[in-house]
Amino acid sequence: MGELWMVMLARREMVLATGAGFLLPAWARAASSASLRAQTLVIAVASDPVGLEPAVNRAEPIGSEIILNVFDTLVAWGDASQTMPEPRLARSWTVSPDGCVTTFQLRTDVSFHDGTACDAEAVKFSLDRSLTHNSYTRASLDAVQAVTVTGRWIVEIRLSRPIPFLLTLLAQPQAAIVSPTAVRSMGAAFANTPVGSGPFRICHYDPDVSLILDAVPTYFRGAPGMRRIVYLVIADASTRRLMLENGDIDICQQNGQLSALPMEDLKAYRRNPAIQVIEAPSQIMRQLEFNNRAAGGPTRDLRVRRAMALAVDYDGLIDGVMDGTVDRAYGPLPSSNWAYDPTMERTAFHYDPVQARRLLREAGYAPGSIHLTLYTFQGSLWATVATFLQANFAAVGLDVRIEQVEFPSLRTIQTGGHFEVALDGREAWYNDPDAHITIGYLSSLADTAMTFRMPPDRALDGLILEAQSCPDPVRRKALYGEIQHRIMDRVPGIYLFSNRVIVFARADIRGLKLSGAPPLTEYRSVHRDPAAGTGP
Amino acid sequence: MSLYLGRRLLAVVPVLALVLVMVFGLTRLIPGDPAVTLLGPGATNAQLNALRHQLHLDEPEARQFLSYVGGLAHGDFGTSLKTGQPISRALATRLPATIELSVTALLMALAVGIPFGVWAARRPEGPLDQALRLVALAGVSVPAFLLALGLQYAFGVWLGWLPVAGRTDPWEIRTGITGFVMLDAVLEGDGSALWDAIRHVLLPASVLASFLAATLSRFVRNTMIATMTSDYIRTARAKGLQERAVIVRHALRNAILPAVTVIGLQFGDMLGGAILTETVFSWPGLGRYTFEAIRNRDYPAIQGATLVFALMFVLTSLLVDLIALRLDPRLRRQSR
Numbered sequence: 001m002g003e004l005w006m007v008m009l010a011r012r013e014m015v016l017a018t019g020a021g022f023l024l025p026a027w028a029r030a031a032s033s034a035s036l037r038a039q040t041l042v043i044a045v046a047s048d049p050v051g052l053e054p055a056v057n058r059a060e061p062i063g064s065e066i067i068l069n070v071f072d073t074l075v076a077w078g079d080a081s082q083t084m085p086e087p088r089l090a091r092s093w094t095v096s097p098d099g100c101v102t103t104f105q106l107r108t109d110v111s112f113h114d115g116t117a118c119d120a121e122a123v124k125f126s127l128d129r130s131l132t133h134n135s136y137t138r139a140s141l142d143a144v145q146a147v148t149v150t151g152r153w154i155v156e157i158r159l160s161r162p163i164p165f166l167l168t169l170l171a172q173p174q175a176a177i178v179s180p181t182a183v184r185s186m187g188a189a190f191a192n193t194p195v196g197s198g199p200f201r202i203c204h205y206d207p208d209v210s211l212i213l214d215a216v217p218t219y220f221r222g223a224p225g226m227r228r229i230v231y232l233v234i235a236d237a238s239t240r241r242l243m244l245e246n247g248d249i250d251i252c253q254q255n256g257q258l259s260a261l262p263m264e265d266l267k268a269y270r271r272n273p274a275i276q277v278i279e280a281p282s283q284i285m286r287q288l289e290f291n292n293r294a295a296g297g298p299t300r301d302l303r304v305r306r307a308m309a310l311a312v313d314y315d316g317l318i319d320g321v322m323d324g325t326v327d328r329a330y331g332p333l334p335s336s337n338w339a340y341d342p343t344m345e346r347t348a349f350h351y352d353p354v355q356a357r358r359l360l361r362e363a364g365y366a367p368g369s370i371h372l373t374l375y376t377f378q379g380s381l382w383a384t385v386a387t388f389l390q391a392n393f394a395a396v397g398l399d400v401r402i403e404q405v406e407f408p409s410l411r412t413i414q415t416g417g418h419f420e421v422a423l424d425g426r427e428a429w430y431n432d433p434d435a436h437i438t439i440g441y442l443s444s445l446a447d448t449a450m451t452f453r454m455p456p457d458r459a460l461d462g463l464i465l466e467a468q469s470c471p472d473p474v475r476r477k478a479l480y481g482e483i484q485h486r487i488m489d490r491v492p493g494i495y496l497f498s499n500r501v502i503v504f505a506r507a508d509i510r511g512l513k514l515s516g517a518p519p520l521t522e523y524r525s526v527h528r529d530p531a532a533g534t535g536p
Numbered sequence: 537m538s539l540y541l542g543r544r545l546l547a548v549v550p551v552l553a554l555v556l557v558m559v560f561g562l563t564r565l566i567p568g569d570p571a572v573t574l575l576g577p578g579a580t581n582a583q584l585n586a587l588r589h590q591l592h593l594d595e596p597e598a599r600q601f602l603s604y605v606g607g608l609a610h611g612d613f614g615t616s617l618k619t620g621q622p623i624s625r626a627l628a629t630r631l632p633a634t635i636e637l638s639v640t641a642l643l644m645a646l647a648v649g650i651p652f653g654v655w656a657a658r659r660p661e662g663p664l665d666q667a668l669r670l671v672a673l674a675g676v677s678v679p680a681f682l683l684a685l686g687l688q689y690a691f692g693v694w695l696g697w698l699p700v701a702g703r704t705d706p707w708e709i710r711t712g713i714t715g716f717v718m719l720d721a722v723l724e725g726d727g728s729a730l731w732d733a734i735r736h737v738l739l740p741a742s743v744l745a746s747f748l749a750a751t752l753s754r755f756v757r758n759t760m761i762a763t764m765t766s767d768y769i770r771t772a773r774a775k776g777l778q779e780r781a782v783i784v785r786h787a788l789r790n791a792i793l794p795a796v797t798v799i800g801l802q803f804g805d806m807l808g809g810a811i812l813t814e815t816v817f818s819w820p821g822l823g824r825y826t827f828e829a830i831r832n833r834d835y836p837a838i839q840g841a842t843l844v845f846a847l848m849f850v851l852t853s854l855l856v857d858l859i860a861l862r863l864d865p866r867l868r869r870q871s872r
Contacts, residue, residue: 033708033728040707048828050618135583191620204709207619207626208828209820212709230706234818235827238685242700246693408572408833415581448581 039227041509041526044234044249048208053194054126054176055133059429062231062253064173065520069213069229071176071196074104074123075167076522077431077515083338085171089118089197099162099471106153110220112179113201120155124148125180127157137174140430162471165432172430173520199224199524208233225511225527241265244275244504250528251512252504253521263323263381266502274507279500280514281336283428285329285436288374288389288494289414290421293446293453297420298363298370305491307359308421309349311396312389316351318497321388326497331484332436334498339433339480347488348495356396367397375413376423378404385496386423415447426450429518433480434468441487452492460486508532544857548850555846556608556839560601563838569593570617570833591617604839613843614836618829623840626825631844632715633703634810634821640737641744641806646799649749650792653756654783660761668753675750680809684743684816691739701818703736704729740817744809748802755798759791766790793863800856804849 049066051057057064068076075085075093090104110118124147130137131144143159150156159166169175182195193202199221200213211231215224232249234240243249269275288308290299298304318326330348333340360370374390376382386402393400400421405413413419428435439445442464443456454460463486467479501519505512511525571587588594592603607614613623652672656665692700704710704717710729712720718737721730763769764787772782810823818824822841829837 033705037705037707042706047831048618135586139583206629206820207621208825209818210706212707228707232702232706232818234701235824235831236816236818239688239701239816239818242685242688242693246696246700248692248700248702408569411572412569 036228038528038530040230041226041228041251041523041528042230042232042249043251043253044232044240044243045253046233046235046237046240048233049211049231052202052205052211053191054137054174054178055130056191057134057173058136059172059174059518061518061520064429064518066202066211066213066231067173067176067196068198068520069200069523070194070198070202071173071178072110072118072198073172073176074106074170076171078513085167089123089177093167099164100159101156102159102166103150103154103156106155107220108153110197111218112182112197113195113216114179114182116179116181118177118179118197119152120149121152122180123155123177125183126177127175129178129183130174134174140169140172140174161469163469164471164473164476165430165434168430168432172518199522200229203228219524221524224524226523229523237265241268244269244506245272247274247506250506250509263321263325263384266323266325269504276505276507276509278503278505278512278514279325280519281327281334282499282501282519283334283337283431283435284499284501284519285332285334285426285428286326286385286496286499287329287424287426288421288496289424289452290491290493291417291419291453292490292492293417293455294420298365299372299420301363302491303359303363304365304370306349307356307363307396308393308398309491309494310352310356310359311392311398312349312494312496313351313392314349314496317385317388321384322497325502326499329495329498331495332440332487333433333480333484334436336498337431337433337436339477341481341484343481344484344488347485353392353396360397365397368399370397371399371401372420373401373403374421374423375403375405375410375419377410377425378406382423389423411450414450414453417447417453424450427519431518437480437483437487438464438468441483441492454490454492457490460490540861541858544854548847548854551850552843552846556605556843557601559839559842560604563835564597566830566833570835604836608843613840616829616837617834618832618837623836626837627822627840627844629715630820630822630825630841633717633819634807634814634823636716636718637737637740637744637814637819637821638803638806638810640741642748642799642803644741644745645748645752645802648745649752650756650788650795652749652753654760654788656753656757657760657764658783660757665757668757672750672754675746675753678746680743680746680812681816683746684739684813687739687742688817698739699736700739701816703820704732740813740819743817744806744813747809748799748806751802752795752798756791756795759794760787763787763791793860796856796860796863800853803852803856807845807848807852 045062047062049060049062051060051063052066054067054071057067072089074088074090076088078086089106089110091107093102093104095102104123106118106120106123112118112122116122127144127147131141143161143163144157145160146158148156148158157166163169176196179195179197183190186193186195192205192207195201197220199216199219201216202211203214204210204212210233213229213231215227217223234243234249240249240252244252266277269277290305294300299308314328318324318328327335329335331341331344357367360367372393374386376386383402383404386404390400390402410422410424414422414424426436426440439448440451441454441460443454443461445451446453446455460483463479463483467476467483470476470479501514503512503514503521508529509526510529511527512521512523513525514521569584570591571584571593585594592600604614611624613627615621616623616626619626652668656668659665688700691698699705710717710720713723714720717733718730721727721733769782769787772786810821811826812823813819814821814823815827822844826838826841826845828834829841
């Protein structure tokens with residue numbers, strides 16, 4: 001009996017010891033985990049951050065944002081209020097009289113995360129590399145003839161023709177500066193754990209699940225306010241909302257061309273004191289596009305297109321459907337664009353169903369005789385906008401059927417020209433009218449994606465090309481003013497609204513500065529305010 | 537027995553071959569173009585064509601298929617169109633998460649479904665039976681996404697007891713040995729990590745388990761009622777055995793045999809349900825991987841994930857048959 005007791009005691013001690021082994025470290029680890037959570041910014045995104053390094057990134061929203069937090073560019077956008085990029089790796093710059101040579105004087109106190117210096121050789125290496133490997137960079141910086149090192153801290157960019165918005169292009173993530181040493185030593189691994197000089201460095205990446213960035217305390221502009229950033233891929237919108245309400249995540253992003261913001265979520269967030277809704281104007285446009293190269297069909301008639309533009313209840317759409325989260329678009333440029341011509345507000349279409357019906361009668365179309373298919377993206381918001389437009393068109397006697405398709409299918413339909421009307425969007429990735437006008441309306445680009453499929457028009461094409469390279473900002477603005485009116489005369493589409501960039505954040509998050517074009521956020525200045533009392 | 541096993545394993549090959557052909561064909565029927573998805577809105581036609589060539593998407597379908605099968609023969613599932621990384625590596629990372637979730641869900645379903653079935657069978661049409669029938673009806677008929685949302689709200693937001701989504705706390709970097717986070721936590725003696733993993737798995741496993749638990753409870757109830765009227769049960773009672781022993785040792789043992797087949801089949805359904813559950817709960821398993829692959833038109837990833845799902849289903853069926861064989865001597869005789 002005594003032996004049995006001893007065995008039982010020994011077993012009990014062993015169980016207790018094992019339990020203590022689990023419990024004691026568990027207690028200590030839980031405290032450390034809570035502390036780490038408080039210093040971590042958890043950001044929910046809808047899809048995997050594709051394109052984490054400048055030479056492969058093709059304007060993927062999340063990958064682009066990560067690049068701007070891990071790397072530096074020669075110049076950068078500070079926040080949405082700026083009209084010109086600010087110095088970053090470049091301390092200053094000069095432009096030659098012909099506008100073809102820009103010389104950058106670099107900072108001398110910047111190092112990459114691997115300890116090597118960020119000098120002119122690194123700038124040349126990075127830009128040449130992106131121009132060689134990245135078709136997106138090649139397309140936007142096609143006029144770059146040579147990047148030349150003229151001193152350890154001086155670099156010169158020579159162009160074949162002036163690009164008035166060169167600085168804007170150099171602020172893009174694809175022009176970020178990488179560590180040449182890391183590129184050479186890491187090989188293929190560089191794609192997922194690239195090395196830059198930014199305020200954060202990539203620490204851990206689990207594709208489609210999460211990406212972890214750790215702060216660089218020695219960053220030349222000052223240490224970031226948070227110790228760690230975690231990007232969590234949460235595909236389901238309702239899960240993102242619950243996690244934000246629960247405090248599991250700190251920021252819920254809605255950027256990206258195809259992301260649609262459910263209005264009921266927005267209303268719920270606005271009522272929730274634990275969540276702040278941060279907004280900034282953007283260069284995003286939402287519009288209804290006509291197939292301007294269609295061989296036949298009623299929308300070939302200018303009167304039908306004008307009638308459709310007059311049939312839209314713009315105020316109802318903006319205030320009723322979009323709950324005031326968007327701004328009216330009066331023409332091909334959003335009103336926040338520097339080249340926007342305010343006189344467009346007078347010439348733009350306004351809701352007038354009587355006039356719309358009269359124009360349709362003039363064009364010879366009886367009510368119910370026009371049948372159109374309206375293509376758009378999938379998602380509840382696109383469906384809501386399309387349904388609203390469908391009702392507007394029905395009120396003037398147009399029969400419109402809605403066809404919602406996924407993005408790749410819509411693109412195939414558009415580039416193939418197999419549509420008459422499409423509800424679509426444009427998200428400019430550099431803050432210049434060129435990003436809207438050239439891509440959307442230059443007739444030689446008609447067969448590429450997301451254009452209005454404009455027919456050849458020597459006068460308009462000439463103006464677009466002239467404005468694209470005009471070095472004089474005053475003349476350039478005047479050219480874009482003329483272009484906007486000429487485009488409106490042709491009614492190639494119906495301009496609906498420009499979305500604001502909207503980010504949902506927990507109430508204790510401070511220092512978040514949103515950029516409107518592109519809608520990418522830097523997190524260096526973000527920190528947590530414990531006094532807000534809504535943190536983890 | 538070994539002859540039977542050999543025969544069954546051989547039968548797996550044509551099944552997988554058929555799955556392979558079907559999946560390859562069906563993925564090509566999904567509308568959309570992977571190159572468009574990868575390059576995004578701003579891509580020119582020249583860029584798209586270059587990418588299609590680079591990814592061999594401009595080759596005839598037959599050649600693409602033969603090249604894929606050739607790779608599979610060497611254990612190569614191909615390369616993801618989206619990430620450029622080997623599919624096999626991604627599958628190896630995702631599979632443990634799905635197995636962990638499915639096995640937890642299976643255990644939960646067994647722990648709930650069998651006792652509920654037995655309790656209901658003790659007093660057929662009694663109040664407990666009626667109540668459990670309602671619960672089972674709810675378990676079968678409530679859509680998984682709705683149940684998921686309800687559980688997330690109730691236990692995550694309202695009560696604040698459990699995390700809304702994820703497999704572990706995301707701000708901590710944990711690199712395990714096996715890929716099974718619970719097993720890794722035990723192996724490393726990390727109680728905090730084990731508790732974290734258990735808290736995260738409970739809600740998605742409950743959703744995944746609900747249908748099986750409900751089906752199983754009704755199935756066990758019915759077979760138990762039939763068994764309880766058998767002669768051998770009457771004999772057992774006549775011998776003076778306690779009711780508990782009659783139920784557990786005699787009735788349940790015989791009633792559970794047909795349930796094993798049901799469990800096997802339903803486990804296959806559960807794997808299919810993992811696609812929705814893992815997506816809603818952001819569970820980094822094979823289901824979510826499949827969802828993302830379909831969304832990105834990542835053909836090799838869709839094919840690889842579907843093949844693994846098919847293999848898991850076939851192996852589960854085989855395992856169920858072997859368990860049935862082990863439990864029922866009559867089947868053993870037939871298999872010879």
